[in-house]
Amino acid sequence: MRFVTGLMLASVVGLTAFGLAQHQHGGKATTVTGEVVDLSCYLTHGAKGESHAKCATACINKGLPMGILTKDGKLFVVLEDHANADAYQQLKKFAAKTVTVKGVIATRNGISGIAVQKVEGASATKTSATKKTxxxxxxxxxxxxxxxxxxxxxxxxxxxxxxxxx
The missing domain is CATH 2.20.28 (Rubrerythrin, domain 2)
Known part of the structure; x- marks a missing residue:
């Protein structure tokens, strides 16, 4: 009987913890505007901007991690939203460009990330226009x-x- 009670108690605790973890996984979407940087070059030697666009594109296309660097210097690691991987893939096309992304921000141990749900803003439109011309x-x-x-x-x-x- 003690074994069954202990097993039930462990199941309740486990399911409660699982429920809390799932609840904390979601969050309110917010928008962030900044430059898409490849984190490898930015963190090691501060590379950013149009002069670094070719390298940033190559690094991001190799699968190196991306970040969004805001005007005030805040850096967000770009995370793929499991429900919408297309937005993450779309963002890869904007290396060294300023974009506005919508997503859920998560911070852990001093590192902030944004799970990108949507890429929006003027830069996305400008890039499409320049591709046509x-x-x-x-x-x-x-x-x-x-x-x-x-x-x-x-x-x-x-x-x-x-x-x-x-």
Whole structure:
């Protein structure tokens, strides 16, 4: 009889703890605006901004962790929301860009993270617009240099670059 009572008591305690853990897993969604940084480069040598965009994109695409760095210097580790993995994947496209994300913030042992539910804000729209216009490339008529994103003159032969739609 004692064994059955002990087993029932342990089950109640276990289920209560499980219920509390599930309750604390959720939270109220909030929005955070900041730059998407790759945490490996940012934490080791402070790399951020447009000058680091190419490296940040490569690091994030390799699977290294991302963060959101706010203007006031607060850093959030980006977490995947298990109910919406698409938002996390979408955020990878905005390396070194400023975005607004909506999600649940969790802090433990001094580390803050945000489980991203939605990527929103002006930067997402701007990036889509630049992708549409970046279909035009500028090439040297002599073929001296690879296609360029901006008009101008060829740095090798001086000829005016010609617009080509891709």
């Amino acid at each position: 970046s279909a035009t490339k500028y090439v040297c008529p002599m073929g001296c240099i690879p296609p360029q994103d901006k008009p101008g003159n060829c740095p090798k032969c001086g000829m005016k670059l010609v617009a080509k739609k891709s």
